Amino acid sequence: MKNINCDVLIVGASSAGLGAALSLADSGIKVICVDKKNKIGVPVKCAEGIGKFFVDILPVKIPKKFLKWKIKGIAFFKDDFKIKKKGPFWEGYSVNRDEIEDFFYKKAKSKGVRFILKHSLISFKKNKDKTINSVLLASNKSFIRVFPKHIIAADGVDSKVLKLLKIPKKEKITGEIVNYEVRSNNLELIDYEQIYLGDFAPNGYGFIFPKSKTIANVGVGCINYKGNIQKCFKEFMSLSIVKSQLKGMSILKDKSKTAIFGDQLYKSVHENVIFCGDVANHNFKPFIEGFLPSFISGFTAGKLVLSGDISALKYDALIEESLPGFKDTKVLQKAMLQVFKEKSNLRNNHLFLLSSGLISPEQIKSVNFKKSESIIKKNCSILKEF
Ligand SMILES: Cc1cc2nc3c(=O)[nH]c(=O)nc-3n(C[C@H](O)[C@H](O)[C@H](O)COP(=O)(O)OP(=O)(O)OC[C@H]3O[C@@H](n4cnc5c(N)ncnc54)[C@H](O)[C@@H]3O)c2cc1C
Structure with missing residues (x-):
């Protein structure tokens, strides 16, 4: 030896x-x-989405040629509502990790x-x-x-x-993430990461992260979920706005894995x-x-x-x-862990509001279901098309 x-x-x-x-x-x-x-x-x-914020502060610069696909922001979807966030903190890139x-x-x-x-x-x-x-x-x-x-x-x-x-x-808190790199000719909103919230993904979300006009990382991630994550993915794929984008898709790579959510x-x-x-x-x-x-x-x-x-x-x-922002993300993590304990309607609304930045983790306790609905209605547009 x-x-x-x-x-x-x-x-x-x-x-x-x-x-x-x-x-x-x-x-x-x-x-x-x-x-x-x-x-x-x-x-x-990995779903290979990176924030411009982190690219800019990285102690070793990533050559531009590796920043493959510019992402203008994040589009959030829940039931019939959508909101697009763009600009600093929301923009980024899709890369080949x-x-x-x-x-x-x-x-x-x-x-x-x-x-x-x-x-x-x-x-x-x-x-x-x-x-x-x-x-x-x-x-x-x-x-x-x-x-x-x-x-x-x-x-x-x-x-x-x-x-x-x-x-x-x-206690180890993890998330199961089903993640495929796919090819599809029907992708929409190709310069936005798409995040979907709903009952199909308890304590989590579905996502489409475009990497080019025809390639995307697609999946569902759920935190602390003991059920069948493939079933969540199947339900996600059956949402009409997801289905239309991924009709006839071919799976190129399976990138699924467990992710950490809480401190061990x-x-x-x-x-x-x-x-x-x-x-x-x-x-x-x-x-x-x-x-x-x-x-x-x-x-x-x-x-x-x-x-x-x-x-x-x-x-x-x-x-x-x-x-x-690391301290802030710990506050958000704590708020999300509380939200995961709520009933599904309120939980989905709270997750939508928290992840899209419409309310802060500090505000969450004072936002009941009725108020959450009204904030969503006030700030989001009705989903007719992308
Ligand atoms: C499905 C999925 C999608 C994700 N999407 C994104 C995303 O879009 N954007 C983003 O920023 N983050 C994303 N993440 C999170 C990101 O991938 C992780 O936070 C990141 O990879 C953590 O890096 P790490 O080096 O700490 O661990 P890892 O990337 O897990 O690396 C650990 C390394 O240790 C090696 N290793 C383990 N045990 C041993 C051993 N006993 N001996 C020798 N080697 C060992 C492994 O082979 C591996 O190379 C995603 C995570 C998952 C699971």
Whole structure:
């Protein structure tokens, strides 16, 4: 078995891990990034919508050629109502996530980060002071033991690092997302992300995110849902305005996966382990936008290591600084978790109002069903056509 020493071991080479790798690259310390995948960026399990807001604040600029499809804003639909939101905070891009991750990967590699692919972290040994002493990586052919000074856990919603650490955890709140990349010649409103709320998606929404005139990511995501998510998707597909757009569609890729919605961790730093990205719930609600926020979260974890002051307090402060609006998204998350407990009519209205920004999380408690209906009627137009 091979033994390797390093300063930082990053577990996971998706957006959070690549962010960490790029913040540590060039710093003169020895960095290893491990992932069980065969190839960086694939398979893509993402609807590939990114906000311009995050593109603009990203510490590593994404070349324009990767910002494939401009999105002017988000169109929200509920029953017979629609509202289009555009401008700052609503505009963005549809991208090919694998291309962007490949770009980050090559950049980090060229700056000295060593990547070990096709290897999973399977166990680790602790020192007496509870810090991790060494980590065992396994492929189907061999084992590698790594002795890292620090570990950045960027291994996603089902983090193995978190499982192995055996620290106290909060109840895990996740969302099941059915997501297909499809081709259809009947897409409408191709410069808007489309979000649909209704009974078909308890605690969630249906979506159509166009990537071009004829390609879109389409799906349904439901939080804390124990029912059959494929059934939700089927019902979503039968809505007349969805059906008309996706008539005769062909499915190109299945991108379905579980997403994190709530905090699992009490603290994002434990001894010599720093958690980032989805495992630390560093994504933005209401839509679990995590691709670029996770990158920034990982980048921040790297900066924390370089600062030499590796404390949860400092990390939280750095996260709030590097992810503007992160505090607000926590407030929204809390409000949404309350809304999920409501009866379906009020819940759908509240989710519609919250996600379209028509009411703030602070206002939600004072908006009963009647009032929610009147706000929707006042602010939205009747859906006759797109
Ligand atoms: C279906 C779906 C659609 C989404 N759509 C969007 C969207 O449109 N826009 C957006 O911004 N966000 C979206 N998100 C959220 C976004 O994808 C996540 O927030 C983001 O991927 C989190 O990045 P991460 O690096 O923390 O985790 P992940 O992307 O999950 O990466 C974790 C990495 O760790 C590796 N790994 C795991 N365990 C081990 C191990 N034991 N050893 C070695 N490697 C390991 C995995 O192979 C993986 O590469 C979506 C999520 C889902 C599920």
